[in-house]
Amino acid sequence: MSEPVPLPFLRSTPSLPESPWAPLGSLPLTVLVGVTGVGKSTALQALQEARSGLRILPDRREVTDAVMIRPLAGGPVTDREQRFRLTAEYRAAHPGGMAQALGSLQADTTHWGTSPVFDGLRGLDEVQYAASTFPSWRFVALGAPDAVRVRRLLGRADAFDRVQTDTPAADVRGSLLAIPGVRAVFSPSELGDLAVLTTEGHSPADIVARARIVVSERQNYDPQAAEAFLQTLPRSRALLLDTVALNPGQVAQAVREWAADPGSDDSGSAGLQVEG
Structure with missing residues (x-):
């Protein structure tokens, strides 16, 4: 049955x-x-x-x-x-x-x-x-590309796109570099571009959270x-x-x-x- x-x-x-x-x-x-x-x-x-x-x-x-x-x-x-x-x-x-x-x-x-x-x-x-x-x-x-995907995730405001993160506003790049495996996914220049997305109104925590989602996916798929x-x-x-x-x-x-x-x-x- x-x-x-x-x-x-x-x-x-x-x-x-x-x-x-x-x-x-x-x-x-x-x-x-x-x-x-x-x-x-x-x-x-x-x-x-x-x-x-x-x-x-x-x-x-x-x-x-x-x-x-x-x-x-x-x-x-x-x-x-x-x-x-x-x-x-x-x-x-x-x-x-x-x-x-x-x-x-x-x-x-x-x-x-x-x-x-x-x-x-x-x-x-x-x-x-x-x-x-x-x-x-x-x-x-x-x-x-992965960097484009981060930008799209920031723009879609899906409540499902969440991970636990604690990101100091003054050190977005450092928080990005602290993501395990991030260097295998993003180049230094791409990380720099992601870090300055705060100038477009995105919060440091949201930027790091979306980057972590992309990195986690790439580690699994x-x-x-x-x-x-x-x-x-x-x-x-x-x-x-x-x-x-x-x-x-x-x-x-x-x-x-x-x-x-x-x-x-x-x-x-x-x-x-x-x-x-």
């Missing part, structure tokens, strides 16, 4: 499904790929516009809470860095990470339809697992490796977008055109869209 999970019209899959339930791994999902602040919301809106009646599955955060965080922590966790630690613990036992968690669920297709969208996957392990294990899934990958792998897939399965080279309107147009033509297949090359 399948077990319920605290997600609407979804359940775990230890047994064979009966109609109208179907494993998500068997459905032709469209999956957004990218770390925080790369512009997935724009792509998601474009997909909704391109495909009338499209259903959006509970997002990564909700699936993480239901399948990973709550079982490990015994309750909700809001601190981003603690969540990264718990999801890393889950991945140690489940190498496919979020892809494996999502694929372990059954969906009621009378509610979700037969080709829903999921936001999203991160890193090489998740993407590689998803592409090889679920051949009907398609991927829209979005990328942006490798966006460049995921994109390199997706470039080996045919265009019918993978669309890669640079959300700095492309403005939001161009991102939306590229996604709509790709979603509207699922049969196109330039074998061996992904749809890398870069326009000035």
Whole structure:
């Protein structure tokens, strides 16, 4: 008997499904790929516009809470860095990470339809697992430099973008340099640029908190490796977008055109869209 999970019209899959339930791994999902602040919301809106009646599955955060965080922590966790630690613990036992968690669920297709969208996957392990294990899934990958992502996180005012930090107003750069692993993610000049974001009205604590989120994500996921792998897939399965080279309107147009033509297949090359 399948077990319920605290997600609407979804359940775990230890047994064979009966109609109208179907494993998500068997459905032709469209999956957004990218770390925080790369512009997935724009792509998601474009997909909704391109495909009338499209259903959006509970997002990564909700699936993480239901399948990973709550079982490990015994309750909700809001601190981003603690969540990264718990999801890393889950991945140690489940190498496919979020892809494996999502694929372990059954969906009621009378509610979700037969080709829903999921936001999203991160890193090489998740993407590689998803592409090889679920051949009907398609991927829209979005990328942006880490320093740009910090700026975007500062601008979006999401209550979820929180970590515990104590940043002296007089030493933003020093606080940035004190983030474990920060030098592997940001160059000295990028750290200098982040430190002076206080002149644009951002608080030192917010700047350091967003930088810590980006560093923590990079320590757990490798966006460049995921994109390199997706470039080996045919265009019918993978669309890669640079959300700095492309403005939001161009991102939306590229996604709509790709979603509207699922049969196109330039074998061996992904749809890398870069326009000035």
